[in-house]
Amino acid sequence: MLTSFHATDLQSLLNCRTGETKLGQQFQLLSLEGDQDGDISVALAHAATQGVKFAIIGISEDIGPRANLGRAGSHDAFTASISQLANLQSNRFFSGKQCMIVGQITLGQVVDANADTATLRQATAELDDQVIAVLTQVFAAGLEPIVIGGGHNNAYGLLTAAKQTFNQPMAAVNLDPHSDFRPREGRHSGNGFSYAAANGSLDHYHILGLHELKNSEATLEQLSLFGASWHSFQQIWVHREISLDQALKDICRELNNTGLPVGLELDVDAIAKMPSSASTFAGVPLLDACHYVYRVAKQCDCAYLHLAEAAPQCHEAGVTAGYRDVGQGISELIYSYIQGRMSKLG
Template sequence: MQYLSPFTTIKLESLLAPRTGETKLGQRVHIPTATDDLSTVLAQAKAANVRFAIIGIGEDIGPRANLGRGGSTDAFDSAMKQFLNFQSNRFLTGTQCLVLGQIETTDLQLPGSSTAEQLRHNVEQLDLRVIEVLTRVMQAGLEPIVIGGGHNNAYGLLMAAKASHKRPIAAVNLDPHSDFRPKEGRHSGNGFSYAAASGALGIYHVLGLHELKNSEATLEQLKAFGGHWHTFQQIWVRRELSLETALKSITKELNNSSLPVAVELDLDAITNMPSSASTAAGVPLLDALHYVSYVAKHCPCAYLHLAEAAPSCHVAGLDAGYRETGQSIGELIYSYINGRINAL
């Protein structure tokens, strides 16, 4: 499959820990067959009443092109190890899901000595792959859940959603950074500003924007676009309004637009989450889960994007990073799926 490394039976068996008398999600999900092309895999999944396509993007060239830390290459594997070992039961059987695989990035990864210019060139090449694969997934009628890599991939996702839905997309992003920085070459800090300039982004709301982690120029540019935000300090520090009040306001704004909604979450918003820009003062994981669940339930969602998790950046090492990011992303995936299945 061009630009896609399919999730194989061998890969599934390496992650699955079956138990006698139990059925795990990994024993019920759909995976591609090695002999089929992408169009066939997607058509077969749709015919089997699959709704969600889970896709990884294992790269860190976007964060590094933004002069940040690397490490956001393994989030998909860590997440699948947890998610596929959840129980298949009355709450979620797993048959609604296709674990498609990862967008191929191996040839785009660059050594640590690479310049920002070289990295940004390769981010542009990655954009094309994300747009190509995700457009086909969405046009097949499946709802993507995209894991891993930098937040640079929001641009490709929004472009694919626009091509599939044939109109701009309304996006909400739980993130201390607006990622609306100047168009200075592609990186993880300007996916939304590039999408806005291309016409793919119709409405943009940032939840949990940190008041001191966005430059005045970026805030002014976001304001000029018509973007809105609730800050981290308003909700979690000064308690000027509740998360519930903010979510009701945001979903009302998004739904009034009558546009498909992109649900974005930068894992570095969550307290102590291993990521390219981890923070000690962040959003509790339970609030992030509620955010995903609430928007998924109350809005006509186009996709879920979980970006920037970096297991190797955990202070206790890679194994601990795999456990924490895997468990967190697994719970976020289920929160989204459950919200969409029970959407109002």
């Protein structure tokens, strides 16, 4: 189900000063007035006529990572991110009027903290349907979703919704130490892309920063059989066999050669010390992640940005520090995407 984000919710997050305008004061909010059975298509279409380009959507869940035997906590990334993003300045560089906060997608039922794996995987499959139902309407309205939070299981719903709307499969690029192309053993955060490939939603897949020892041989074999490609974390950031700049040139050329719309994916556990369901000490610098998002957004035909797995409560210094670091990191990634897209689209 979709829970709307009200003006009072936004106002409670804002820290306003005289003489300043914050992004949150310029963001549009989705009006669910007249909403029938989850139909938000009219409201989204109206927003597009008012100059909205980007639809910011949260997914409040951690059942996907838990179904993958990972840590909980990815349910809270949206709130942490909006609280930081909304308090950035609205100015000549970006006004914020191009953005709408749509709300948060939730399963609509509580899954017990001690639920077994089979229950979690069934719930993840049910969540897929919720994600697809909302995102098909966003894509159909001509808006670009910026999706925050939840596990990387939600890549499946995004890719499937895009394929259903655009009537063609998607290409995807993913900054992630894990390929999330594991066997289709029941839905979880580790197999969103393999399920999307199986249902015809994913046609081309590249992983940037794949860690050579965090993917099983069976998964690597599946990737090879599918025709996926990757630049490993070791190649770029350890061995320095290829520069990040050259890797991004190669990636953007490949994506553009497909002629397909692009899903821009980022698992925040790729970023060093970012609180996530699978936090890493040896990871990619945040600035490199921002550059990746900006370059692909600027040079490719992106349909959406998906920022998955951020988990504020997993910060080693506590939840308050987790909210701060997740909020600041996600905000920088979102602005990088918006800058890239606005540069490409004029």
